[in-house]
Structure formats: structure tokens, C-alpha cells
Amino acid sequence: MTPQPTTASADGPPLLEVRDLTVEFRGQTGKVAAVNGVSFDVRPGETLALVGESGSGKSVTSLAIMRLIQRAGGNRVGGSIRLRRRSGDTVDLLAVSEDEIREIRGTEIAMVFQEPMTSLNPVHTIGAQVAEGIVFHRRVSRKAALAEAVELLDLVGIPEPQRRIRNFPHQLSGGMRQRAMIAVALACKPNLLIADEPTTALDVTIQAQILELLQGLQRQTGMSIVFITHNLGVVAEVADRVLVMYAGRIVEEAGVVPLFGRPLMPYTQGLLRSVPRLDMMSGAHEELEAIPGNVPDPTAMPAGCAFHPRCAHFRPSLCDTAVPGLEPADPEHSVRCARWRDVAAGVPA
Amino acid sequence: MTADTAIAPHGGQTLRRSTRYRTLRRFTRHRLAMFGLVVIVLLVMACAIGPSLVPFDQFQLNMRARFREPFATVHILGTDELGRDLLARLLMAGRISLTIGFAAMVIAVTVGTIVGTIAGFYGGAIGSALMRFVDAVLCFPTIFLLLTLAALVSPSILTITLIIALTAWMEVARVVQGQIRALRERDFAVAAEAMGAPDRWIMFKELLPNAVAPIVVAATLIIARGILLESYVSYLGYGIQPPVASWGNMLEKAQQYLTTAPWLALLPGLMITLAVASFNFLGDGLRDALDPRSDLT
Numbered sequence: 001m002t003p004q005p006t007t008a009s010a011d012g013p014p015l016l017e018v019r020d021l022t023v024e025f026r027g028q029t030g031k032v033a034a035v036n037g038v039s040f041d042v043r044p045g046e047t048l049a050l051v052g053e054s055g056s057g058k059s060v061t062s063l064a065i066m067r068l069i070q071r072a073g074g075n076r077v078g079g080s081i082r083l084r085r086r087s088g089d090t091v092d093l094l095a096v097s098e099d100e101i102r103e104i105r106g107t108e109i110a111m112v113f114q115e116p117m118t119s120l121n122p123v124h125t126i127g128a129q130v131a132e133g134i135v136f137h138r139r140v141s142r143k144a145a146l147a148e149a150v151e152l153l154d155l156v157g158i159p160e161p162q163r164r165i166r167n168f169p170h171q172l173s174g175g176m177r178q179r180a181m182i183a184v185a186l187a188c189k190p191n192l193l194i195a196d197e198p199t200t201a202l203d204v205t206i207q208a209q210i211l212e213l214l215q216g217l218q219r220q221t222g223m224s225i226v227f228i229t230h231n232l233g234v235v236a237e238v239a240d241r242v243l244v245m246y247a248g249r250i251v252e253e254a255g256v257v258p259l260f261g262r263p264l265m266p267y268t269q270g271l272l273r274s275v276p277r278l279d280m281m282s283g284a285h286e287e288l289e290a291i292p293g294n295v296p297d298p299t300a301m302p303a304g305c306a307f308h309p310r311c312a313h314f315r316p317s318l319c320d321t322a323v324p325g326l327e328p329a330d331p332e333h334s335v336r337c338a339r340w341r342d343v344a345a346g347v348p349a
Numbered sequence: 350m351t352a353d354t355a356i357a358p359h360g361g362q363t364l365r366r367s368t369r370y371r372t373l374r375r376f377t378r379h380r381l382a383m384f385g386l387v388v389i390v391l392l393v394m395a396c397a398i399g400p401s402l403v404p405f406d407q408f409q410l411n412m413r414a415r416f417r418e419p420f421a422t423v424h425i426l427g428t429d430e431l432g433r434d435l436l437a438r439l440l441m442a443g444r445i446s447l448t449i450g451f452a453a454m455v456i457a458v459t460v461g462t463i464v465g466t467i468a469g470f471y472g473g474a475i476g477s478a479l480m481r482f483v484d485a486v487l488c489f490p491t492i493f494l495l496l497t498l499a500a501l502v503s504p505s506i507l508t509i510t511l512i513i514a515l516t517a518w519m520e521v522a523r524v525v526q527g528q529i530r531a532l533r534e535r536d537f538a539v540a541a542e543a544m545g546a547p548d549r550w551i552m553f554k555e556l557l558p559n560a561v562a563p564i565v566v567a568a569t570l571i572i573a574r575g576i577l578l579e580s581y582v583s584y585l586g587y588g589i590q591p592p593v594a595s596w597g598n599m600l601e602k603a604q605q606y607l608t609t610a611p612w613l614a615l616l617p618g619l620m621i622t623l624a625v626a627s628f629n630f631l632g633d634g635l636r637d638a639l640d641p642r643s644d645l646t
Contacts, residue, residue, distance in 0.1 A: 066543050105545035119536040123558040132554075133544045184544065 014041035014320040015192060015224050016065070017082040021058050026074030031153060032298045034060040036248040037079070042192060047218065047225040049239035049256070051271070053234065055295045057248040058228045062194045065226075066111055067093055067101050083108065086191065093262070106133045110185035114197040116177035120169035126180050127165025135188040157213055175206035179213065189221065196228045210247040211237050232275050236260060241332075244268050247296055247306035254333040264344050266311045273296070305338065313339050361513020369570075374640040385627035392624055396443035405434030406594055407441040419612050427612055439616060442594035447472065447624070449510050449595075450575035456514035458568050462557070468522070469529025470552045480526060483519045492515045495578060498639025499587035509588050513578045517571045524567050528560035562639035566632050571627035580621050596621045 023035040033058040038139060040247050050058040063069050064077055081093040085108060093101060105319060113119040130152050131145035138145075146165060158178040164247050171175055178198060189286055195214065196277035199207040215238060218225055235242055235256065242259045244252040245266065252265040262330040263269045270291040283289040287343075293310040296302055312317065337343065376382060402406070404423075408433045419427040419435070422609040468479035498512045532538060533556060541555045576596075582588035583597025591598055596617040603613035 066544060068539060102545045102547065107541055107545065111540070111543040113536055113540055115536055121537040121538040121541070121555055121559070132541075132546070132550075135365075136546060136550060181540075184540070187544075 002080065012044060013084060014077065015044045015068065015080040016086050018042075018061075018065070018079070019082070020079035021061065021064060022076070023057070023064050023069060024076040024077040024078075027299075031074075031297050032299075033248055035064065038245070038248075038250055039079075040243055041136060042224050042226060044063050044191075045218070045222050045224055046240040047215075047227055047238050048268050049235045049242045050226060050228045051230065051242055051308065052245035053230060053295050055247075055298065056245040058237065058245050059196055061065065061245075062111065062196050062228055064104060065194060066109060070153070079170070083192075083344045103137070103339065107188040107342055108122060108190055109192045109194065110145070110188070110190040111194045111196065112178075112181050112185050112198045115201050116181050117169070119124065119181055120177060120184075120347055122169055123166075125165060126167050126172065129169075130165070130180065130187055131340050133184060136319075138190050148187070149183070152187055153180065155186070156180070156183045157209075160297075174202050175209060178202060178206075178210055182210075182213065182217070186217065186221075191226045192226065193218075194226045194228070197230070198227075198230070199234060199325075200229070207234070214238065232271060244271070247298070247301065249306065249323075249336065250334075251307070251336045252334065253326070254330075258330065260335050262333075262344070264329055264340045266334070266343060267307050270310075270341075305336075313337075314344055315339065360447045372638050373496065376634055379634035381630040381642075382638070385630030388623055388627040389631060392443060392620075392627070393447065396440050396447060399440040400437060400444075403434065403437045403440065405437045407433060407437040407594055408522055408642045409433060409437075418610075419616075426616060427610075429613055430606060431609070435613070435616060438594045438599065439596075439620060442596050442599055442617065443620060443624075444577055445506060445589055445593065446576050446597070446621075449513065449579045449626075450463065450572040450628075452510045453513040453517060453575040453578075454568050454571040457517040457571050458521050458564060460514070461518035461567075462525050462564060464518070465522040465525025466529050466557060469526040470533055470548065470556070472530065474560065476526070476530075480523075483522045483526075485532075487519045489516075491578070492581060495582055496585065496587055498507050499582050504582075504590055505590055506589065509579060509582060512582075513575045516578065517574060521564065521571070522569050523562050525557075525560055528563060529556050532559050549639060562635075563629075566636040566639065569628055569632035569635060573625045573632070576628070577625050 012231070014263065018041070019039045021035055021038040023034065025034055032229040038061055039055070040048070047327070050061065052058045060069070065081055067077075069075060069077055079094070082090050083093055083104065086088050091100070091104075093104070096104070104308075123224070127146050128150045130149035131142065134140060134145040134148055135142060140148075147231070149165055151162045153164055158164050158176060159181050164172070164176075164180075169180070169233075172180060178201075182198075199210050202210060211234065214225065214227075217223075225238070227234070230236060239256045240299045241255050242253070243250050244259075244265065246267050252259065252263065252268045259268065261271065263272055270289070273289040274285060274291060277287055291310055296306055302320065304322055305311070305324055307316045315319075318338050324336050326334045326336045328334050329340060329344065351485040378544070410432070410433060415428060415430055419425065421427070426439065428435075429435055429438070458514065464479055464483065468476040468483075470476075494516055495512055498515070499509070500510045502512070529552070534550075538551055538555055541551050546555070562610065579588060580596060580597030583595045584601045586598075586601060589595035589598055591602070599617040600614055600621075606613055617644065
């Protein structure tokens with residue numbers, strides 16, 4: 001698992017610009033900010049990984065991009081999400097009409113979900129489900145759409161696609177179902193694929209196959225991928241750039257090589273240390289480190305840096321007063337930590 | 350069990366086939382449901398082709414052959430106070446009663462499904478408004494609503510059907526609303542929305558097919574209720590008007606002769622009981638068979 005060289009064309013305008021995205025849910029106990037002032041770009045053809053623990057706001061960010069967050073009941077989605085459409089126009093996904101977002105979903109941005117078991121409809125055949133996006137976006141005949149579905153299933157590496165289109169989801173294995181889900185998402189050739197933990201529910205060998213498949217499809221189509229995961233091994237495998245999220249904020253942003261080589265945020269360092277490594281087998285029985293404590297309760301966020309109660313580098317009156325800004329350490333490496341210079345210099349905690 | 354061997358899988362069968370098979374087996378092992386199904390099939394066949402086999406017309410009067418007892422003459426089930434053949438009348442009445450039950454079910458299920466789907470899918474203000482309306486209609490005492498309406502409109506098969514459907518669609522709406530509300534939170538509904546599917550598509554192509562089982566069960570029970578309601582209304586004289594026969598209005602005429610010619614009341618009563626009970630048994634059996642959790646017990 002070597003980090004992939006950056007193949008993305010870094011120049012040219014970004015495909016997606018997320019600025020100051022804020023998502024607030026109103027619950028019984030009051031407002032909860034699931035995502036708080038998140039800004040990032042997705043460049044054409046790159047794979048951007050969104051990393052964080054459960055509850056860090058990474059899935060909510062992806063749902064906000066698809067505009068799938070119900071705004072009823074006092075939920076609020078703020079900021080802007082600007083997509084450069086195929087036509088060349090740039091639109092704010094949070095401001096476009098219902099009809100326009102419906103047209104964009106599937107054709108320009110598509111999504112692969114975590115659970116291939118539940119994200120396919122149990123009562124329809126695989127073929128019908130792959131074909132449906134083609135049917136309602138392009139108004140072609142069912143027969144023509146099914147013929148395309150066969151090609152798509154072939155593209156995602158499902159053997160005997162001609163036969164498989166007549167199968168129901170439960171007749172397929174987990175890996176095959178996830179391939180079928182990817183075929184559904186790719187049916188209308190989106191420019192941006194959001195993959196929300198697409199391999200989490202699969203076993204390890206199948207995970208590797210799905211990652212390879214996604215990378216191969218990206219090379220063929222040139223689409224951008226936003227890859228949401230909590231698995232740093234997967235990040236190293238697929239990502240060009242990485243956003244680390246904690247408690248609804250981006251805490252570190254870097255290319256995959258600098259992030260793994262020189263993590264600056266104590267949280268990122270903790271995440272990296274909590275991944276088992278092969279060299280731990282040799283000699284002394286090093287214990288796998290875990291980050292102490294838990295993700296903060298979103299209704300009772302700690303003051304200042306949300307990570308400070310769990311941080312070894314915590315300094316009173318510095319870390320618990322104000323939320324630090326996202327500072328550039330390098331042109332391509334930003335970090336949200338009041339003490340990142342000390343952390344980088346290796347000042348002991 | 351013969352049904353088992355008839356559909357026994359021959360190796361290499363797919364999971365779907367075996368789920369279907371298990372559902373079918375649960376159904377065929379449900380004795381009352383099988384009884385109900387057989388009775389319904391026999392009743393429908395008898396009412397459909399029976400009248401052409403009986404050598405008497407339902408309207409043919411014969412004042413010299415009044416009150417013939419069953420199994421005593423060529424009139425197998427006897428004759429009524431005007432000498433009309435009771436078997437012919439029972440079968441023709443069955444046509445009317447079953448048709449009304451079935452047609453009312455179709456209308457009630459259609460209306461209830463549409464209302465329930467929209468209410469369950471949109472929720473919020475639209476959903477609450479629709480469901481409060483359903484609750485309000487549900488609060489009317491059915492029989493009085495039925496009688497009031499029947500007194501206001503001129504009775505015919507069509508109006509009686511519509512009136513019965515009007516009192517029956519709410520339960521379907523409730524069942525469907527609950528199902529759709531649960532289903533729309535499922536990943537595949539979100540996935541369809543993320544593919545840009547229009548609301549109509551998500552409601553009727555993605556969600557509704559997953560709610561068919563409880564709708565089928567409700568439909569069966571509505572037929573039973575429809576037959577019963579038609580009998581009530583006709584018995585009270587607001588329904589199907591003589592000389593056209595329905596099981597309900599046959600009962601009404603018969604009550605004057607309850608002591609002298611009890612078969613005139615017993616036979617239509619028996620038909621109503623058989624039909625209603627059979628549809629109820631069928632509904633119960635379908636409910637048990639379509640619920641996969643019943644395998645655990």
C-alpha cells in the first residue's frame with residue numbers, strides 16, 4: 001500500500017468549491033452544529049479523502065453537497081457549495097431550484113453508500129436499478145437503458161452481466177452488490193463521485209478489489225472522487241489529498257504524502273499512531289496507541305479547540321479559549337492547532 | 350402435504366425461490382386460510398357459472414310452488430314467498446354481493462394507497478393534514494354514515510359500491526402511510542433521491558412495491574367488510590332494491606317467514622357468513638405468510 005503519486009491536474013478551476021459550509025440540526029435539546037464552517041475545493045480528476053471518526057461531520061458534509069439534508073424542522077444549511085457544471089456555468093448547489101438539483105444529482109454528482117445491502121431496493125432487479133437513472137435522466141427506452149446497464153455491470157467487473165441484470169440484490173454477494181451500486185452511480189457518467197465509506201461493510205480482500213475498481217474507473221473517466229472514510233489504510237491507497245475532520249471542523253488539510261510523512265495536528269498524529277503497523281511485530285511488544293477519551297458531545301462542545309480535552313499538547317488558557325484558525329504550514333498543508341509549530345518542531349508534550 | 354411436493358425445489362434453487370417457497374408453504378400450512386381460499390374459489394365459480402346451470406330464472410314467479418322446502422322438489426334449495434327458485438336467487442345475489450365487495454375494495458385500496466403514500470412520503474404539514482382528515486373520517490360511525498348516504502343517493506350497485514369504499518379506504522391509508530414513512534428512511538430511498546429520481550418515482554416505483562404485502566392483507570379484509578356492509582344496508586332497505594337479489598335484501602324479506610320458512614333466512618345468512626369468514630381467514634393467512642418473522646415461532 002504505497003501512497004499514490006498525485007495524478008490530479010492541480011491547475012485549472014476547481015470542480016467543486018465548498019465555502020463556509022455549516023449544517024445545524026435542531027433537536028429536542030437545542031441546536032447542534034454537525035458541520036461548522038467547512039471550506040475545501042475538489043479539483044478535476046483528483047481523489048479527496050475526508051477522514052474522521054464517527055460524528056466528525058464527514059457524512060453530513062457529503063449529504064449537504066447532494067442537498068439531501070432535510071431543511072424542514074429547523075435544520076439549517078449555510079455557506080455555499082459551488083459546482084462547475086458540464087455546461088461551464090458555476091452554480092451554488094444550495095441555491096438552485098429543486099428541478100435543477102434533481103438534474104444535477106446522478107448526472108454530475110453521484111453517490112455510493114456504505115451499505116450495499118440496504119442501498120439497493122430489494123424488490124427490483126439489478127438491471128432495473130442500474131437502468132433507472134438512465135431512464136429518468138435521459139428518457140431513453142427501457143430496453144436501451146437495460147442494454148447500457150449490461151455494459152455498466154461489465155465495466156464494474158460483474159461477470160455474466162447479461163444474466164446478472166435479472167438477479168435481485170439478495171442473490172449477489174456483498175462485493176458484487178457494491179459493484180452494482182457503483183454501476184448505478186456511474187450510469188449517467190458523473191464528474192464527481194461521492195463515496196461514503198464504500199468499503200467499510202466489506203471484508204478486506206473485497207475492499208481492495210473495490211478500491212482498485214474505483215481507481216481504474218477514475219483513470220478511465222477522469223472523474224473526481226470524494227472519498228469518505230475512517231480507515232487511514234484506505235486513505236493511503238486512494239487519496240491525492242486528505243481533509244481530516246474533527247467535531248464538524250477541518251483540522252488538517254494536506255496532500256497524502258505530507259500528511260502521512262509529517263502530520264502536524266495532534267489529532268492526525270493520534271489517528272496515525274492508532275493504525276497497526278507491521279514493524280510493531282518485531283522486538284518489543286509495543287502497544288497500539290489509542291486516542292484517549294471520546295468524540296465530544298455535539299450539544300456540549302468544549303470551548304476553544306474541540307480536541308483539547310484529549311490532546312497531549314494541551315496548554316491551559318491557550319487551547320481552551322479560542323478556536324484556532326486553519327493556518328497554512330506549507331502552501332499545500334494547513335492545520336488548525338494553536339501549537340502546531342511546537343508539534344512540528346518535536347517539542348515534547 | 351401435496352402442495353409441498355408440487356413446488357418442492359429441485360436443487361440449485363435460488364434464494365429468492367426459496368423465500369417464495371417458504372412464504373407459500375407458510376400459507377398452505379395455514380388451514381383456515383386454505384379453507385377460506387377454497388370456499389372463495391368455489392363461491393366465485395358457483396356465482397359465475399352456476400346461474401346458467403340452474404334450470405330456473407331468479408325472477409321467475411310460480412305462485413303454485415311457494416315456500417317449497419329445500420331438497421324436496423326440483424327446486425334444490427326450495428322456493429321463496431313468490432315461488433322463485435332460491436338457488437338461482439342466491440347465486441345471482443352472490444354475483445352482486447361479491448362484485449360490490451371486490452369493486453369497493455379496488456376503489457378503497459386505490460384511494461387509500463394514494464393518500465397514504467403521499468402523506469407518508471411528504472410528512473410535515475401535508476402528511477399531518479391528510480392523516481388528520483383520515484382520522485376524522487374514521488371517527489364517523491360507519492353504519493350511520495352508510496345509512497345516511499344511502500338515504501340521500503338513489504341506491505344502485507355503483508352508488509352502494511362507492512359508499513362502501515368511502516367508509517373503507519382510511520385503514521388502507523393508515524397502513525400505507527406507516528409503511529411509506531418507515532421505508533423512505535431506508536438507504537435505497539436516499540440512494541434513489543441521490544440519483545435524481547423525481548418524488549413520483551421514489552413513491553410509486555421504489556417505496557410502494559415494498560409495501561405490497563400489508564396492502565394485500567388489508568384488501569382481503571376490506572372485501573369481507575364490503576360484503577358485510579352491503580348486507581347491512583340492503584337488509585335495512587337502503588341498498589340493492591328488489592326484485593334484484595342481494596344476500597342482504599333476501600334476509601330482509603325472509604324475516605317475516607322466520608318461523609314458517611326458516612331456510613329463506615338461513616341460506617342467505619349462511620352465504621354471508623361463509624363469504625365474510627373466508628375472506629377474513631384468507632387475510633389472516635396472508636398476513637402470517639407474508640411476515641417473514643413468523644418463521645421464528
